[in-house]
Amino acid sequence: MREKRQFGAMVLLFSLLLCFTPALYAKTPEGYADDTDWSGENGRRRGSMDVNSPGFWKTTLTNKDSKRITKPILIDADAKSTDQSRPAFLARPEGSKPYYGFPLIKEISADGFTLGAVTDFLVKDSPAGCTIGDIFVQGPDGSQAGIFWEVDDKLAYYTIESPDESRWGVYSFTVQNPVSSIEDMRKNFLLMLPILKELYKKTH
Numbered sequence: 001m002r003e004k005r006q007f008g009a010m011v012l013l014f015s016l017l018l019c020f021t022p023a024l025y026a027k028t029p030e031g032y033a034d035d036t037d038w039s040g041e042n043g044r045r046r047g048s049m050d051v052n053s054p055g056f057w058k059t060t061l062t063n064k065d066s067k068r069i070t071k072p073i074l075i076d077a078d079a080k081s082t083d084q085s086r087p088a089f090l091a092r093p094e095g096s097k098p099y100y101g102f103p104l105i106k107e108i109s110a111d112g113f114t115l116g117a118v119t120d121f122l123v124k125d126s127p128a129g130c131t132i133g134d135i136f137v138q139g140p141d142g143s144q145a146g147i148f149w150e151v152d153d154k155l156a157y158y159t160i161e162s163p164d165e166s167r168w169g170v171y172s173f174t175v176q177n178p179v180s181s182i183e184d185m186r187k188n189f190l191l192m193l194p195i196l197k198e199l200y201k202k203t204h
Contacts, residue, residue, distance in 0.1 A: 071123065072120045076089075097142070097144055099136045103117060105185070114137070119134045121185050133149055135147045146171070152175075
């Protein structure tokens with residue numbers, strides 16, 4: 001059944017292909033993958049989070065091949081938690097941004113947009129590097145959007161969650177190169193940036 005749905009999505013993709021300028025990414029239909037919905041108050045991608053393991057916070061993501069990959073979660077050491085027994089991303093102060101508790105990566109910033117990381121993209125899950133993860137982007141006005149990214153041969157993106165009053169959406173992007181350094185992630189971010197700018201403009 002999963003194979004039929006994926007085949008149907010591929011057929012629909014060719015008929016509804018929508019290109020942007022620069023035309024590196026194509027918008028793919030909703031429902032491209034079964035495991036793209038998010039749940040939980042913190043906007044995490046669906047998966048299991050080990051909240052009881054002291055000193056090691058992690059989440060499990062499911063890739064396009066249905067393989068479950070466990071990733072460490074990055075924690076913003078400067079973020080203040082409302083519950084000393086939990087990190088700030090699980091006990092956010094009232095009125096805080098949706099990705100409060102996760103760090104902004106200041107080295108990855110361009111045109112007022114800065115990448116933030118939920119999962120550690122420097123931890124390899126393949127010989128080539130990191131191939132999957134959760135990140136977010138902060139726009140020029142400080143508003144944020146979520147991004148699930150994964151390595152794939154074809155560059156594509158689609159909407160996981162529409163914009164709401166807390167963030168300007170959650171999106172899935174594919175990139176062609178695994179990540180093993182800050183510079184690798186910066187290159188992937190710059191590739192996504194033209195699309196992110198368009199998405200930002202639509203909600204501001």
